[in-house]
Amino acid sequence: SNLLNNGSKSQQISLLPSLSTRQFSEGAGAKQARMQTFSVYRWDPNGTEAPTEVDYQVDVSDCPMILDILIKIKNQQDTTLSFRRSCREGICGSCSMNIDGTNTLACLCRTKPGSGVKTRILPLPHVSIVKDLVGDLTLFYDHYKAIEPWLQRKTPKEDENVEHYMSIEDRKKLDGMYECILCACCSTSCPSFWWNADKYYGPAALMQAFRWIDDSRDEFTKERLERLNDAWKLYRCHGIMNCTNTCPKHLEPSVAIQKIKHAIDNM
């Protein structure tokens, strides 16, 4: 914009005269339409049809991320398309889904370049479906609750009026674990979790369990480790590493799970 806040116009100095003339000749913001095909999983629990994959042709020139495309389909083509989304910036973890075989956040997954290409959008694998791309994450949340993700103390604070102190080195130990947004991409990519979702806690919950085990302020470390020392909750992990591979926030749950196993060995 050429207007300053006080309403006066400033002179726009054109450093690239050829660029500005091209802009004026094509019309502001005009881009070539890029058509791509999106094959989206659809299922309506209140209908009678079986699940299908419906193809949508979308002009992706104004859609940098897959979430933009889904919103465009919902706005312009099919309002009944259901999917979770909230922050559109990769921090809330709502829009986790399977795009071209990989579990990621739709708002962080870039649209493919070019036109005429096809992208397959499915819900998270081996998850009961509520509708279209919305999966039932109840088991995932139950496992997170089961690890008791809060600070547990035996001794009171030295001074009631200040927080629990923690050294800088101890705080660094939590880096790479506290950033987890519980999007469920990792747990839903783990074949062990597919086959034992009711009993195996899954990489997300286990990484958060280790986040509390490694927290220097928490005094229930031994109890936390003992509760995890179980053939089902922890040891269904066989080092498949799909979790680290797929995490959209580039965290490493498999490293945290290894650390839990080491800690139990050394207990």
Place this chain on the structure above:
Amino acid sequence: LNIMSAPLRRSGLQQQVMRLYGGFLRQLRAKVLDQNCGLTVEQLPEVRRNIRMQFEKNRNIPKTDFMRIEYLIRNGEKQLKAFANPTVTGISTAGS
């Protein structure tokens, strides 16, 4: 799920549905017996009728449509869990 035609053996899925139905009725009786819950004996037949209606609505789903039946069972179990909470005194559904 056509359960009233008295099959020779109920399938596992049919058993799950019946267990859910029984769970609702048992929970209802427990709440009525427990005075603190605000549910009176007079309200019993109506609530029983409402619960039955919720199940009857879906009677005609083909028994091969596992996805839909499991979806409904999951919803029912969530509602039952919410109903079983000691602070809950009633359960009703709005709309369809």
